Amino acid sequence: MTDGNANQMWGGRFQMSPAEIMEQINSSIDFDKRMAREDIVGSKVHAAMLAATGIITDGDREAIDKGLDQVLGEVEAGSFKYSRALEDVHMNIEARLKELIGEPAGRLHTARSRNDQVATDFRLYIRGQLDLFDRALAGLQLALARKAETHASTVMPGFTHLQPAQPVTFGHHLLAYVEMFGRDRGRLQDARQRLNECPLGSAALAGTSFPIDREQTARELGFDRPTANSLDSVSDRDFVLETLAAATICAVHLSRLSEEIVLWVTPQFGFLTLSDRFTTGSSIMPQKRNPDAAELCRAKVGRISGALQSLVLIMKGLPLAYSKDMQEDKEVAFDALDSLRLAVSAATGMVEDMQPVPEAMRRAAGYGYSTATDLADWLVRELKMPFREAHHVTGSIVALAEKHGTDLNELPLQAMQAVEARITEGIFSVLSVENSVSSRMSYGGTAPHNVHKMAAKWVGELEIALKNV
């Protein structure tokens, strides 16, 4: 039975139109239309190569090229009419090209398949995203490094187990995130480097009998070289997996930064304030100022790592070469990268917006006997005591201070001497938080001098990097 509505791309073999549910599950146009620009650019380069190798005529190439420019214009103007019946972005564009230029449009698909086409389009799309992320993350690093430079000597408590551990500087703490986002950029750059091979010309899975020039298409699309195995080319989605893995790690970092912002703007900590621009109020509690942006940034890692898990499971056990399962790669990747983009922008905005409260940080830096390690180090240095013994002696002095209800530097000398007779007045020079931080001069340590130098180095490098992109 023929219903006369068979697909125009493969109507030769088919007589009936697909079931409605078939069209629904099969169609990807609602999401892959995002790759329209990449698809058109890929087609233009493919047509140029077909003409250069004599596979199509120059006349056909010109018609195709002009037609594709018009389609691109429609896409960019938002007037392009996407059709679900045409399944995906590749067939939508080709069908429109046929409407516009007629017969030559039918020659564009020579020596290619949607399998190598989608692999090429998606690589181009992801590559563009990776470049955007490099810049966005450099912007976030710069915001952090500038704040770190300003607050190179602002003292705050450093924590382990979220218990006061040793005093550090706020600048030092911010620079820890600069390092993290620097590694994220490195991972994304690695992914980009491995991604940058061109699958176009692998055709459906086996290559083609036409005398194509894959070097030419690879070069013109900005790839380093063509991919080396046609089966791998159309079945590989490592470039998406790697990007999502790097995105997930980056989102983990954003969630840690966000969590600290959430904690630190609470009245209990009071280390930071965020302005009205990055907070919301409550519809019932008039006093509230909620750090919603930070909370949402903290949450984004859920869907980003979810996308990675999805794609790992989609790809697992797929036989070579292409399977339609792989069409499920896009929605999750688009969503993850959209989420990451938003989170990076919001984090950058919050870092620029946030104001530390140095008095609150300074006060808290003194809590919890945070200079006890400095006391132990003094015993080692001045009395040549083995560190293990110094640790024990210091522990007894802390217990004493606890009993007296005082800080370490408020404990009378005699009280300390009751624990260790050789302790002198000199001990007090190491018990203040300022002395504690400025003594941490080891490379990578929290001393303000170090932090200032490191922050200035980052600011200089990042400003140049952002100018050059």
Ligand code: ARG
């Ligand atoms: N829309 C498809 C995808 O995203 C394009 C490739 C279709 N290939 C095929 N042989 N049906 O994977």
